[in-house]
Amino acid sequence: MEPQLGLIEQSFHVRYSDGVREALDELGDSFLITDPSISGHPIVFASSAFLKIFGYSKDQVIGKNGRMFQGPKTNRRSVLEIREAIRQEKAIQISLLNYRKDGTPFWMLFHMCPVFAKEDGRVVHFLGVQVPILRKSGVVRNPSKLCEDGTGFLGCCRREVTSDSVMEVGRGLALDYLLNSDDRELEIDQPCEASELEKRKAATAISNILSVLAHYSASEVTGRLVCGKACCLSGMGLGASINISFGRIKQSFVLTDPHLHDMPIVYASDAFLKLTGYARHEVLGRNCRFLSGLDTVSATQFQIAECIRNERPCTVHILNYRKDKTSFWNFLHISPVRNATGKVAYFVGVQISSSCNSQGKQGLSPAMEHLSVVGAVKVAVRSLSIGASTS
Amino acid sequence: MLTIKKVPTVVSNYQEDGDDNNNAAGIRTEDATQSQARGCARNCLGKCCLPVSKLPLYAFKKNDYPSKNNAVFPSDDGVSPISFLNNLLLAQWEDRMRRGLFRYDVTSCETKVIPGRYGFIAQLNEGRHLKKRPTEFRIDQVLQPFDENKFNFTKVGQEEVLFRFESNDDDKSRFFSSYAVDICSISPSVVAINVSPIEYGHVLLIPRVLDCLPQRIDHESFLLALYFAKEAADPFLRVGYNSLGAFATINHLHFQAYYLSVTFPIEKAPTRRIMARKGLQGADLVVSELLDYPVRGLVFEGGCVLRDLSDAVASSCIYLQQNNVPFNVLIADCGRKIFLLPQCYAEKQALGEVSLEVLETQVNPAVWEISGHMVLKRRKDYDDASEDYAWKLLSEVSLSGVRFESVKACVSEAAGLQVEVDTYNIDQKECIYDSEAPQVASHMQRDCPAIH
Numbered sequence: 001m002e003p004q005l006g007l008i009e010q011s012f013h014v015r016y017s018d019g020v021r022e023a024l025d026e027l028g029d030s031f032l033i034t035d036p037s038i039s040g041h042p043i044v045f046a047s048s049a050f051l052k053i054f055g056y057s058k059d060q061v062i063g064k065n066g067r068m069f070q071g072p073k074t075n076r077r078s079v080l081e082i083r084e085a086i087r088q089e090k091a092i093q094i095s096l097l098n099y100r101k102d103g104t105p106f107w108m109l110f111h112m113c114p115v116f117a118k119e120d121g122r123v124v125h126f127l128g129v130q131v132p133i134l135r136k137s138g139v140v141r142n143p144s145k146l147c148e149d150g151t152g153f154l155g156c157c158r159r160e161v162t163s164d165s166v167m168e169v170g171r172g173l174a175l176d177y178l179l180n181s182d183d184r185e186l187e188i189d190q191p192c193e194a195s196e197l198e199k200r201k202a203a204t205a206i207s208n209i210l211s212v213l214a215h216y217s218a219s220e221v222t223g224r225l226v227c228g229k230a231c232c233l234s235g236m237g238l239g240a241s242i243n244i245s246f247g248r249i250k251q252s253f254v255l256t257d258p259h260l261h262d263m264p265i266v267y268a269s270d271a272f273l274k275l276t277g278y279a280r281h282e283v284l285g286r287n288c289r290f291l292s293g294l295d296t297v298s299a300t301q302f303q304i305a306e307c308i309r310n311e312r313p314c315t316v317h318i319l320n321y322r323k324d325k326t327s328f329w330n331f332l333h334i335s336p337v338r339n340a341t342g343k344v345a346y347f348v349g350v351q352i353s354s355s356c357n358s359q360g361k362q363g364l365s366p367a368m369e370h371l372s373v374v375g376a377v378k379v380a381v382r383s384l385s386i387g388a389s390t391s
Numbered sequence: 392m393l394t395i396k397k398v399p400t401v402v403s404n405y406q407e408d409g410d411d412n413n414n415a416a417g418i419r420t421e422d423a424t425q426s427q428a429r430g431c432a433r434n435c436l437g438k439c440c441l442p443v444s445k446l447p448l449y450a451f452k453k454n455d456y457p458s459k460n461n462a463v464f465p466s467d468d469g470v471s472p473i474s475f476l477n478n479l480l481l482a483q484w485e486d487r488m489r490r491g492l493f494r495y496d497v498t499s500c501e502t503k504v505i506p507g508r509y510g511f512i513a514q515l516n517e518g519r520h521l522k523k524r525p526t527e528f529r530i531d532q533v534l535q536p537f538d539e540n541k542f543n544f545t546k547v548g549q550e551e552v553l554f555r556f557e558s559n560d561d562d563k564s565r566f567f568s569s570y571a572v573d574i575c576s577i578s579p580s581v582v583a584i585n586v587s588p589i590e591y592g593h594v595l596l597i598p599r600v601l602d603c604l605p606q607r608i609d610h611e612s613f614l615l616a617l618y619f620a621k622e623a624a625d626p627f628l629r630v631g632y633n634s635l636g637a638f639a640t641i642n643h644l645h646f647q648a649y650y651l652s653v654t655f656p657i658e659k660a661p662t663r664r665i666m667a668r669k670g671l672q673g674a675d676l677v678v679s680e681l682l683d684y685p686v687r688g689l690v691f692e693g694g695c696v697l698r699d700l701s702d703a704v705a706s707s708c709i710y711l712q713q714n715n716v717p718f719n720v721l722i723a724d725c726g727r728k729i730f731l732l733p734q735c736y737a738e739k740q741a742l743g744e745v746s747l748e749v750l751e752t753q754v755n756p757a758v759w760e761i762s763g764h765m766v767l768k769r770r771k772d773y774d775d776a777s778e779d780y781a782w783k784l785l786s787e788v789s790l791s792g793v794r795f796e797s798v799k800a801c802v803s804e805a806a807g808l809q810v811e812v813d814t815y816n817i818d819q820k821e822c823i824y825d826s827e828a829p830q831v832a833s834h835m836q837r838d839c840p841a842i843h
Contacts, residue, residue, distance in 0.1 A: 245652060248471065248472055248473045249472075249473060250472045250473070313489070337498075338498040338499060340501070340502045340503060341501055342498070342499045342500055342501045342502075363475070363566045363568065364478060364479065364482060364568075365568075368479075368482040368483075368486070369478075369482070370482075371481070371482040371483075371485040371486050371489075372473075372478040372479070372481045372482035372485070374481075374485050375480075375481025375482060375484060375485040375591070375592065376473055376477075376478075376481055378485070378498060378591055379481070379591050379592065379627065379650040379651075379652055380652055382498060382502075382590070382591055382650075382651070382652065383651065383652040383653050386502055386503055386504050386512070386653060387503075387504050
């Protein structure tokens with residue numbers, strides 16, 4: 001167990017600077033952080049709110065796997081879904097029946113998301129937030145919406161049986177569980193749907209936690225940046241809507257971020273992956289130069305670098321190499337792309353391979369194809385950071 | 392006669408040439424007609440140049456027959472590939488950007504969603520409006536005759552035209568990258584750039600440019616605009632129309648369109664169904680009224696074929712025109728939803744009834760502003776922009792309740808619709824996020840990784 005504990009300590013220590021644990025606890029949300037790179041995928045951090053709700057002490061939780069909070073009536077299907085999300089390194093939001101230390105079950109909204117390292121796109125941690133699902137008691141069968149401000153009348157769901165003590169559930173909920181001594185029957189077989197309010201609280205919590213992690217990892221001490229969202233390293237992090245917008249663009253293109261070290265790829269279209277033969281995780285987080293090879297003219301690469309430096313578009317023919325080492329002539333166009341702030345947020349690179357039909361089924365010339373992708377990307381990125389509260 | 396003074400927006404590089412009778416190359420129009428066969432050397436859209444020109448042509452397939460499942464529009468899974476027309480438009484527009492034809496790069500302008508219930512969108516654009524002397528605009532006549540001495544779109548240079556957009560009789564839509572313009576058989580309809588864009592992709596759709604139609608709706612032209620929205624198949628490309636008296640700048644028939652990938656406030660407003668025309672297999676043509684929105688307006692949806700929807704709106708517009716009611720039209724959701732918004736702001740402005748505070752921001756509430764997208768000239772106005780301000784401005788635009796009631800009654804007659812008896816049938820959307828309008832991932836999720 002000793003070496004394991006050492007690894008667990010390191011898990012946080014190498015990534016985040018001192019003070020991160022205190023800062024996380026200050027958030028007041030209930031959550032766990034786990035490390036998939038350590039055998040058994042153990043918990044490396046549990047917030048105080050979490051420990052309070054579940055009734056455990058820190059030592060009883062750190063180093064264990066999250067399944068310890070599941071029990072006989074936890075839906076197997078939901079567990080499998082979570083497992084699949086972990087495997088695919090995707091986020092998930094799902095209602096789940098968990099058990100406290102004293103064996104009492106309760107429904108909660110479980111929102112999990114992967115935390116990526118910016119430098120290489122690997123998942124370094126998983127973050128799981130728990131928001132207890134509360135319902136009006138009594139005859140109402142359907143989970144109706146709660147009072148949206150979260151205060152005031154709230155009964156205890158008949159399906160929940162509480163311990164004798166009154167518990168505080170997370171920040172902002174300010175609710176007390178009511179003793180329900182008359183009814184000990186556990187009606188927990190039916191899934192409990194979370195309200196919009198609860199979903200929002202979960203999402204907000206995730207966002208806040210990620211901000212703290214990002215803040216504490218940006219220091220010199222660790223030198224590594226983590227982020228759960230903006231890196232879009234799995235293609236999901238830029239936000240669902242922009243991924244949908246990008247998904248409509250059928251041509252080969254990538255988006256690179258000039259504000260990150262070595263201007264890595266942060267989005268790659270399916271067509272790009274097909275053209276180059278790489279899998280998505282093999283390209284995200286890398287600079288495009290990996291496409292160049294022995295016979296690539298360095299002057300061309302220099303030309304590209306110059307244009308990028310001057311924030312100007314450029315068009316080149318460059319010899320590139322696929323994963324299987326075969327080469328192709330890449331009719332490449334690069335253009336700066338601005339977001340709602342009006343400043344350059346990304347560069348888009350559009351690839352047309354001369355080995356495929358250039359005048360395509362589309363009827364647009366290759367040069368026009370370049371521009372249509374640039375236009376579509378510009379429209380999509382224009383609304384990034386347009387919201388008042390986005391970073 | 393009522394007039395207001397405003398600085399006209401420059402939509403073409405050929406527009407502000409001082410004396411309207413001259414043109415950019417300094418060739419007088421009399422000489423131009425003499426050299427008809429060879430063009431006037433300006434390569435414009437007039438009868439002098441078009442016959443010897445070739446322009447790209449997108450010829451869409453007109454679909455007048457109800458489809459099998461009575462769906463006018465293809466089912467929208469939200470992830471279908473970008474349509475060809477859309478790609479064409481984007482490519483051509485970006486190309487003109489590279490050529491430096493726009494007065495400024497609109498993507499360099501800061502823009503934001505104002506916090507609030509509806510999320511009004513504000514843009515800081517200090518370069519859009521010239522430091523020119525304002526011109527006088529007559530605002531009390533929605534129908535005014537075409538004046539060839541004033542700027543019109545035949546004077547636009549062909550480099551500002553992206554492509555022709557017309558219907559064909561074929562079984563599918565076709566694209567010709569270079570097609571000779573045969574003005575004997577058809578008056579071409581064109582899509583041109585707006586050199587003072589409000590947003591990326593801002594274009595002008597000019598039906599039958601050589602016919603020099605004044606700015607007024609007719610059935611054929613409206614149908615063209617609706618097909619444009621439909622063929623583009625992008626819920627974030629919306630088409631708009633301003634009548635004279637509702638801040639149209641140029642009295643030559645044109646529609647506008649541009650891209651913005653957020654939901655417009657007007658698309659979030661709840662509605663209540665008030666009129667309908669029953670259709671086959673439930674394809675009713677439905678008119679609703681906007682609720683809980685500062686401007687009173689009608690929303691048209693449904694119909695068996697696109698023409699039904701188009702004609703209902705067009706007939707309503709024609710009624711308003713003939714009764715001198717200025718109005719704006721927004722075609723949203725790829726043509727599925729059409730907002731008709733009668734307004735009276737200009738009249739109030741001319742009569743001195745608009746508050747100074749609102750006037751000072753110099754926002755003319757045309758279709759985009761009414762829909763919730765506002766371009767502000769001054770940094771101070773942009774920084775202070777609030778939902779309150781937007782609401783205040785737009786409230787001045789709206790017809791009063793009484794006037795609107797009479798408009799509703801006349802629209803139902805003009806468009807051949809039955810008023811629904813059950814006016815207590817409040818079909819309100821419960822929450823603005825439930826709106827059927829194109830959804831960006833809602834605000835709360837924007838910062839979060841995608842939910843599985």
